[in-house]
Structure formats: C-alpha cells, structure tokens
Amino acid sequence: SHNLTGYAPERAADGDASTYWLVPGGERMERMSHDKWLVLDLGRAAAPRALSLLGTASTVGGARVTLQRAASPRGPWRTVAHVRGLRGLRAPTRQPLPADLSPSRYFRLYMRREGHASFRHAIHDVCFECEEDAA
Helix, strand or coil: CCCECCECHHHHHCCCCCCCEEECCCHHHHHHCCEEEEEEEEEEEECCCEEEEEEEECCCCCEEEEEEEECCCCCCCEEEEEEEECEEEEEEEEEECCCCCCCEEEEEEEEECCCCCCCCEEEEEEEEECHHHHC
C-alpha cells in the first residue's frame, strides 16, 4: 500500500533484518489510507505451516495483522489467520497456520489502524515456513 524511497516493500522479505518496509504514521498518511497492506509473492503455490514476523508498530501490544491468501496479486483475498505481531526486534512473532490451508502463490499482510493517527510500522522480516523447509 506504501512505497517510500529507501523503505520499499521488498525490504520486508529480503532476508536482511537491518532493512525494512516502513509506513510512517501521522495525520497526512492517515488521510491517504487508514489500512496498510503488503502483498507477498511466494513464486509458486505453497501451503505454509507457519508465519514469522519481525518488526515494530507504534501501538501498545503490537499490531493486529490479518494474513490473507489469493490466486492473484489483486485478490480476491481470503482470510487465513489473525496475528498480533510487530512487537519488537528482539525475536520474531511466530504464528502456526491452519493445517488444512490451501496452497496459494500470493499472501497479503493486512493491517488496520487501531484508533490513532500515529499508526507507524516497520516490517524487518517476513518468513513463511513450508513443508519443504522442514526437510
């Protein structure tokens, strides 16, 4: 949903925890969009078993993140799980995903503003754990 110079969405999944996708908060950004999202292309259809998020949000207790899946990067989107993530940079938040999750190529992290204009977040790392990764 946002692409700021130096903080591109690709930085959320580049394998380098020192880089990140940034969506700044503030009244101007909130007028543009209350909700934020990041679409991830796995390159092929897969059924991840878990999602790990590393990052920060300017909300108490992290951000509410809805994980959604689709066959196309434009949707339609179906909700897979809800995660309370982006709690800091010490350790990623790991969320097991439903065992019966249908394989999809595209996943979206969808974050809603939680009541104030300073909704700022930085996603440093997104990792999907798939069956092949466990071998």
